[in-house]
Amino acid sequence: MENNYLISVIIPVHNTAGYLRKCVESVRNQSLKSIEIILVENLSSDNSAEICDEYVRLDKRIRVLHLQEAGLSIARNAGLKIASAPYVGFIDSDDFVEPTMFQEMLDALVNYEADFVYCNYVFDYEGKESIYPFRDSGLVEIYPLRDFLRDMMWEKISCSFCTKLFRKDFFDTHEFPVGRLYEDRLVMHEWVLACNRIVWLDKSFYHYVERFDSICHTIVPINRYHFFLSQYERLEFINQHSLFEGKELYDVRTMIIRICLSIFKEIMLRVKPSDFREPFEDMRQKFKKILSLKEGEIDVRCRKRMKGIVYNWPIYNLIHFAFKRKKYSLIIL
Incomplete structure (x- = not known):
């Protein structure tokens, strides 16, 4: 069964106990069921590790790694090493996704033979109304590489790894930079140069939960x-x-x-x-x-x-x- 997964979803976990269940449940409840969920817990001081272990007993699709080093890139690289599916996505453990995200993104990636597909995102604020920055037409478009790079530099496109679904073999020659913060902003433009085709699915699937105690806001x-x-x-x-x-x-x-x-x-x-x-x-x-x-x-x-x-x-x-x-x-x- 393990080798029949279509997508491996890698979720680095570090001190996000208050958000972790909502994140994991959003992946467990995807319309696409052939998903391997890899929780990579690294040196949490809250009860995140215990929650991860609970999910292993609850869902056979879930695997857990407990690392003795903290870091998003370390966690993602470790998850990639054990990922068994031909396609791979990433979610931060304080965020969550819409139920049809991975089915629709997989369909777009396969149908257009792309290296990766990306979707839109929503900003979710605690106690405030969510912000939807995109028109969400539902269209699927091939995005010329040069235009993608230009728009990313102008901040019109998110450089985040989490709004994207990749071919797993892309990571045969690429890995996440260890020891650096803002790693997506650091390398995503270089990764785009290594692609032949990128596809945009104009739907908001990914929810960024804006926490003011997160690394990016500290x-x-x-x-x-x-x-x-x-x-x-x-x-x-x-x-x-x-x-x-x-x-x-x-x-x-x-x-x-x-x-x-x-x-x-x-x-x-x-x-x-x-x-x-x-x-x-x-x-x-x-x-x-x-x-x-x-x-x-x-x-x-x-x-x-x-x-x-x-x-x-x-x-x-x-x-x-x-x-x-x-x-x-x-x-x-």
Whole structure:
């Protein structure tokens, strides 16, 4: 029976006991029943591990791994190693999905012979109305790779792994980057280059549950530094692959550079450079590299701010951070 599963769904689990059952039930109750569910629990300090073990006894389609290392990429890579189905999807354990998600996505992927298919998503807020950002026409479309990359850089398409269903053999040559946060934002554009065909199913199947204590919403310097790195990688990618030209290239560069500058500001208002030395120097070096772009290729105000950070740091720090920093609590991960 194990070898007859059509889809393996990998769910990393870490301290999400309050959300885990709703997540798992949304997969167990899929209209497609030929699904292998792999729960990869890693160093939870709540009762997430016990809930995972309960489900093994409840449903023979469920397998559980208990890892001695924490990390989304570690968990996903471990799940891939034991996944037995020809197609694979990923869900975060505090989110949930609609009942027909995997059947409809599988049909689209197989019918169009795609490397992966992606769907729309919903933002769910506790105590607030959900937000549906897409038109949800129900149409299935082949999405040209270049257009996909361009729209992803403009944040019109989610880079999240969780809204996608992949061919399992794609991961014969790809794995999730260990030791990095915002791993989807870091590598999804590179993965797209390795694809021949991508399909979009214009339906909202995936529910992002917005928790303000999640990793992505926790503002600590090291988390924000990882977000900075993912944005910088995007900027490098754009410069290398000629996705944009003219004013659009100028505008998308400006958008990403402003995000990097904003992240740098967030970090510097919360921590002294001497307490965050290596990431601090790395960000300055990356700004220096951006400054090698010619005049007119990046926004003048962004260039001025980066010059202050790179070449006049003592004065720039005194004006923009030194006194304001006292208002913030020192938070270091």
